[in-house]
Amino acid sequence: MTPDVLLARWPTGAWKTEIIDGSLYFYGDFDQRDVAAAQRTYPGRRALINRTGALEVHPAGPGAARSVLDRADEASATYDVQQTPSSCGGKPA
Template structure:
């Protein structure tokens, strides 16, 4: 499955990296990713790519919104 590791610009270590998977994903894929990456925050962005963000509070901000 294609998808590079994308670093966060906030200066955190590797725990702050975002996994970005490109394809036509939907909420079913996000549900699977939440089970695969427990404790991480998962979202499907406006381009329908899947983003797996580090653990944290609240909803993650999409890479497209940065």
């Protein structure tokens, strides 16, 4: 493994790391090799690559993990529907 490859691979290739809703979120450009590495590193946890190419490692649980981005989109859509002017006591614009 060359230094360039090492710096480009997970977890050293992560630009930034956060915990979002109890899941590890590694910013970067990852692929299925990184998912396999994450599953070996965090046995029993569920890893996935989301639509931005970031790596997510979710707690153990039944079924496939859902991306934090998908959950955020759904929460945002629900919030938008609940905050219509009629539901807030206002009049439509």
